[in-house]
Amino acid sequence: MNAKEYKPVSVVDSARRCRSVTLAPGSDLPDWLLTSQQPVRLSGYISHWQAVQHGKYSADRLCQHLLEHYSGEPLGFFFGAPDINGRFFYNEDMSGFNFEKVAADLGLILRKLLDTQTMTAPPSIFIGGTHLQQYLPGFETQNPRVPVPHEQPRNGLWVGNKTRVAIHQDLPLNIACCVAGRRRFTLFPPDQTPNLYIGPLENTPSGQPVSLVDLHAIDEQRFPRFRQAMDHMQIAELEAGDALFIPSMWWHEVEALAPFNLLVNYWWRTTPDFMDAPINALQHALLSIAGLPPEEKQIWQDMFNHYVFNQHGTQHDHIPEQARGILSQPGEETARRLRSLLLQALNR
Structure with missing residues (x-):
């Protein structure tokens, strides 16, 4: 047309x-x-x-x-x-x-x-x-x-x-x-x-x-x-x-x-202040995932589905609560630990 x-x-x-x-x-x-x-x-x-x-x-x-x-x-x-x-x-x-x-x-x-x-x-x-x-x-x-x-x-x-x-x-x-x-x-x-x-x-x-x-x-x-x-x-x-x-x-x-x-x-926004903007995760994924071979991309898509996009919230029930670390319920302490880990990785 x-x-x-x-x-x-x-x-x-x-x-x-x-x-x-x-x-x-x-x-x-x-x-x-x-x-x-x-x-x-x-x-x-x-x-x-x-x-x-x-x-x-x-x-x-x-x-x-x-x-x-x-x-x-x-x-x-x-x-x-x-x-x-x-x-x-x-x-x-x-x-x-x-x-x-x-x-x-x-x-x-x-x-x-x-x-x-x-x-x-x-x-x-x-x-x-x-x-x-x-x-x-x-x-x-x-x-x-x-x-x-x-x-x-x-x-x-x-x-x-x-x-x-x-x-x-x-x-x-x-x-x-x-x-x-x-x-x-x-x-x-x-x-x-x-x-x-x-x-x-x-x-x-x-x-x-x-x-x-x-x-x-x-x-x-x-x-x-x-x-x-x-x-x-x-x-x-x-x-x-x-x-x-x-x-x-x-x-x-x-x-x-x-x-x-x-x-x-x-x-x-209705989310807590400790949560970062999702665009930051997208940018990091472009750095670490976008260039992977297709079969590895699929693996990481499945990993994200399991750890991030899972709607049931029961995927970590097999781990004792006190041992879950960064897999614990989102909160200010978990956010601080995640930021520390990311800073260490990005400043290598």
Whole structure:
């Protein structure tokens, strides 16, 4: 099939809309939502925020609201030439990126953003994932924190014009809150990784590996399996005041659809703090297992299934509890012992 048939509107129209529910603004999040393995759109959930009300009046008023809470510390933002059309990505040969990351005063960034609203071919400007509490410490006094089940969730500030963040995934659970403008999330379940054509693990545009597929110009000859991913694709479109719950490790592209957009999100994990990020284990496996002969890989796949992915939890019952060592129940002491062993091995 000709790739030209895949226009943005056809991708959107062919996708299933994710589940949408209405909760009272600022109300507690139900358990069924927090444990959902599917994304859920929360209609009007932050409509009570002062920032949402300011943004509905005008982008200028919202900017003033942000600056009232600004700490004054320069913050980083992405800047791309008009010809990238809002898509922050690699350059053509993937030796670098098609944008620059610089730091500036928030007031200056916001003024530049406001100026782009009337341009026919604006540059792409994007504040991405900036720590809200660090740069806008008083923001939550008028825009109450979403009651996620974590004492100190990481919250991010995302501000920009019509921009796109490539398909990526995040380990933490996530609630993304559309404060101003409109956002389109295009989501894929974690099991679609083989069909998404993920790029490098370490040389990434903003920290997370991304899909090399451009949803606005799908190259089906280069990415033939992407059609299978599209069969599982879901879309959530957010207006100002809406929010979206994204389960851990769901792939998602985020597209800002208005000339001025602002989003605040909350990331948190339900696992204990002593647990490391699983990506560290993946990287170590690339070092120690990926290059093995096929028959040895199979052995180690079976070993991982036995020691790591076994769901019964009885595989160590034959060992006296006091003698299990690093096979003991996960905890801070076991984690310390494992880190010590890994450091000794890696520092050889």
